[in-house]
Amino acid sequence: DAKTTQPPSMDCAEGRAANLPCNHSTISGNEYVYWYRQIHSQGPQYIIHGLKNNETNEMASLIITEDRKSSTLILPHATLRDTAVYYCIVRYNDYKLSFGAGTTVTVRA
Amino acid sequence: SQTIHQWPATLVQPVGSPLSLECTVEGTSNPNLYWYRQAAGRGLQLLFYSVGIGQISSEVPQNLSASRPQDRQFILSSKKLLLSDSGFYLCAWSVQIGGTYEQYFGPGTRLTVT
Numbered sequence: 001d002a003k004t005t006q007p008p009s010m011d012c013a014e015g016r017a018a019n020l021p022c023n024h025s026t027i028s029g030n031e032y033v034y035w036y037r038q039i040h041s042q043g044p045q046y047i048i049h050g051l052k053n054n055e056t057n058e059m060a061s062l063i064i065t066e067d068r069k070s071s072t073l074i075l076p077h078a079t080l081r082d083t084a085v086y087y088c089i090v091r092y093n094d095y096k097l098s099f100g101a102g103t104t105v106t107v108r109a
Numbered sequence: 110s111q112t113i114h115q116w117p118a119t120l121v122q123p124v125g126s127p128l129s130l131e132c133t134v135e136g137t138s139n140p141n142l143y144w145y146r147q148a149a150g151r152g153l154q155l156l157f158y159s160v161g162i163g164q165i166s167s168e169v170p171q172n173l174s175a176s177r178p179q180d181r182q183f184i185l186s187s188k189k190l191l192l193s194d195s196g197f198y199l200c201a202w203s204v205q206i207g208g209t210y211e212q213y214f215g216p217g218t219r220l221t222v223t
Contacts, residue, residue, distance in 0.1 A: 032209055043199045043214030044153065087152075096168075097212060099145075099153040 004088045009104040012082075018075040020103055022088030025069040031092050033064060035073045036099070037084040044087065044099070047073065078107045111136035115200050115215040122222055128173075128187040130218050132200030135181065140202040142183040143212065144175055147197040159183060195222045 005023040012018040024033065034049040048055055048062045050071070055062045061074040075082055087102040112135045122128060134140055144156040155168045157175035165175050172191060176184045183200055197219050203212040 036212075041197075041217075041219075043201070043217050044212075046211050046213060049209060049211070096155060096158060098155070101152055 004090055004100060006086075006088050006100070006103045008101065009106070012075075012078045012105060012107050014080060014107055014109050015077055018078040018082065018105060018107070020073040020075075020086050020088075020105065021070065022073070023070045024088070024090045027068050027090050028092070029068075031090050033062065033068075033071050034089040034091060034097065035060070035062065036087045036089065036097075037082075038087070038102070039081075039084040047086075078105075080107050080109065083107045111202070111213065113200060113202055113213060113215040115198075115218055117218060118216065119219045120221070122190050122220065124192055124222055125189045128185070128190050128194070128220070130185040130198055130200075130220075132183040132185075132215055133181055134183075134202045137181070137202065137204060139180060140204050141210070142177060142181075143201040143203070144183065144185050145199040145201065145214075147199065149196070153199065157185070190222045192222050195220055 032049050032051050035047040036044040037047055038044040047059050048057055050062045050064055052064055064071045083106050085102040085104050087099050089097050114133045116131055142159045145153045146156055147153050157165055157167055159165050159177045162177050162180055173187050197217050199217045200215040201212045203210045
């Protein structure tokens, strides 16, 4: 599996966009980028995934660089309920996911 | 819509006692099922996964075992709990969608071994 690097923590102001970076410089051509988040004391929640094109859904947008060595998850209007640990995972089309330490995002009023 | 249930939500067990955690999924057929453990302040560790009834794969050696007696039922067991078995246990399911797999997690069971 390609290894991912995320900042350990970041703060964001409520109502502003939160941009979460992830480096995956060893990603191979058939590996997808997945994002999950885990709110305290709950199970992880799927957010979005992509291969090379940018993706958007009702929760977030995923921007993948052209060389695919990094990506950014964008929460367009962060709310207090978005406070969570965000995991960036790179995986081939396989049903097993490996969760690292993630980024602890704190949204402040 | 699909839902996943886990019980109990919390459990306190003495060392050496047995364990049985149950997970059931509704609204889908032949899902892949998973058991994860999360120690306090740590990431998730995949313990077991199953691609079908009676098919269990173990990711790490331990004193836990898993069984899948029915298509949408996944059970995590232990004959004798250790202190190190304490943690947050999560069940998840996934199906292939458009060439990729998305995993959906249950609410978890917080186990404290005393």
